[in-house]
Amino acid sequence: MSTTFLQIHPEDNILVALQELRQGHPITFNGDTFPLTAKISAKHKFALKDFKPEDPILMYGNLIGKATTFIAKGETITIENVVHASSDYSVGKQQSEWIAPDVSKWKDRTFIGYHRADGSVGTANHWLVIPMVFCENRNVNVLRDALLDSLGYSTSKEYLVDAEVLVSKYKAGASKEELMAATIIKTPEEIKENRTFPNVDGIKFLTHDGGCGCDRGDSDTLCNLLAGYITNPNVAGATILSLGCQNAQVKILTDAIAKRDPNFSKPLHILEQQKSKSERHFMEDAVKQTFLGLIEANKVKRESAPLSKLTLGLECGGSDGFSGISANPALGYTSDLLVALGGATVLAEFPELNGVEQELINRCETAENAEKFATLMRAYSDRAIAIGSGFENNPSPGNIKDGLITDAMKSAGAAKKGGTSLVKDVLEYTEPVTKKGLNLLCTPGNDVESTTGLAGSGCNIIAFTTGLGTPTGNPVTPTIKISSNNALSERMKDIIDFNAGTIITGEDTIASKGEELLEYIIEVASGSIVPAAVRLDQNDFIPWKRGISL
Structure with a gap:
């Protein structure tokens, strides 16, 4: 990987700046050298060729937009010169084979969880x-x-004042001196122990x-x-x-x-x-x-359980221009590992799958699931259009500021959380996960509505990637926050649990970080590590009223 820019897919006609690049900086790519026409901020994209109006813009090998004006080679791709566009899709021949990653090192691994009468195992109680x-x-x-x-x-408090200590001592006849000497402050650790x-x-x-x-x-x-x-x-x-x-x-x-x-x-x-x-x-x-x-x-006490009892929710929020090339594909690799180990993973947020529908349709193991996914996506899109708020309105101001300028661009990166495995089931909102392997769950792109839905469908752990930072958590399912970049991990270390930014700086690969993340998930599932969202009592719960929520 270049330390300054990246072509994500060989068919892409735009490049991603991995660090801030000055105006005039020479870009050498595939034997061609050209200067940047303006300063390019890290996470943003620039043209690899001259574009005329209506020319397609490709990223992740997908159509993510069209040029609205002439764009010169080396010019920044922005909302002023590009508009959202995505490819159409249809149900056809389904993919039947998948080459799973090597999981031999985890085949005998377990986590320590709470066994239920229905055969499921909790990561919390x-x-x-x-x-x-x-x-x-x-x-x-x-x-x-x-x-x-x-x-x-009350473990989210920095301390608890226990006035009952004074009351009991007073009733027992304690002196003023004894009352002043009494310990009435309890730390979170002491509260938990008691x-x-x-x-x-x-x-x-x-x-x-x-x-x-x-x-x-x-x-x-x-x-x-x-x-x-x-x-x-x-x-x-x-x-x-x-x-x-x-x-x-x-x-x-x-x-x-x-x-x-x-x-x-x-x-x-x-x-x-x-x-x-x-x-x-x-x-x-x-x-x-x-x-x-x-x-x-x-x-009920924690007991050993196979990794196949894990149902991992795949979530992202506050995404940035690095999310789709670091945290999301690393989580996707983790998803593939867990699927290969007999576990279940769940990819949600249907508005953030716009533009990658065909890939996911092809990966559906059955034509029935492919048709169900296509129908749900079209119905969601039609409802959004009917109220004047199509999928193109999904990227937030924060997304756009940090390089995600169209919904299809955002979606192509968000879908990387689902790895490469076959889609075993497609679920409507609130439908329970019943099949091992990768599931698609219809939820909004709204972070809390989506995580609320993931837990409601049976996820016993959630991995949540972010590039901008978010305090979102869930009341019942431990939620692990994964940073897409080093700066966020350092700046918001109080809410970030795991850093994938070292993929951007070249210290790690997607595979090595995905393996490291699986180890981290096992520790969280066993109660050995308590993620920040749990420590901080971030118990976000918003049921989705089935109107349009992007």
Whole structure:
């Protein structure tokens, strides 16, 4: 790899600047030398040939845009001279073979997880408190205030002031001097050590603004999503608070749970406020039943499990011009390794697959899945166009500023997270992962809506690449943040877990970084490493209302 620029695919007619290049800098490529017509910032692209208006712009070997004006060789590719364009696609002959990477060094590796009755294995052990409707959010917050500190789950705080120490000493007759000498500050480590239920990693509260006053389809979808969280292998059980009259009825939820797991046996405590004597009695029952549920959850301990029990969500957010050539392909290599080991991986964010549909269609193992993917993509695109917001509006201002100027360019890099393996299944939003191998899951490009969907479909760990940095996490699924560049890893070290920027600077290859990432994932899955999003209590949960969200 050149230290100054890169051609990603041999058919590309633009190059990527790997560092800032001055105006006039001579570029020598394939025996030709030409000067840059302007300063090119790192991560941005410049023309490898002269372009006339309407000429195709190729990157990753894909059509990612068309020239809108004359562009000279060596000129910067920008939103002023290029517009989004992508290739059409159709269902044809499916790819039937895939050459898997060598995974012999991991064939006997295991992780230490929580085994569930349905055969799945969790990488964490959480109890959920869930409202069926937004009317119950306040009561959920009362439960949060009642349980977190008293049971030792306020680990996101730098410290906790335990005034109960003073109260107990005062009642025992302590002197002023003894009270002043008492230790009342607890560190996060001390809080965790003193948890009432040491085998329960957390109590998570999934407040939302849905469940009623909306399209019935949205409330049904919400019930299916919540069923996905309750049956997620990282969840031990749940407390459900229902008002009673809402669209999102408890029976819809329990039917969705039974569909996912006909032999469902996790503790599930359902309380309906409109049947209670009073709010005081309702909340008293909720606290007591949750406490009893936590007793059961605490009986589960980590035990050895094969890597095939991992279901890895593949996510990106705050992407930059390096994401598609460092963090994303490294994660794609990890995905291929895990698939070869019998695990499952899940590629989401359908608006960020625009322009690479044909490649993914060809990789679908069956014509049925190829047709389902094509249908979902076209329906999503048509809905976006109908409200005047096509896929071309997906790149954010931050994406554009850092070199991702069209949706097809962004998508071609984002799809690299899915590696090269065959697509085993295509899932609608909230559908559970049931097949090993690579799955495609229909979610928006919105980071939190997408990670919310990944966990709801059963992912027990999420790998999240970023070039600009984001604090996004998930309540039940450990989320690993992977930086595309060294500068981000250094600047936001409090939220970045793993750095793929050394691929850009030449110290690592995509394969070596992908292998290193798999080792890191195994440690996180075993609880040996706690990723930043978990340490910082970044419990982002936004159900997707099935309108257009890019």
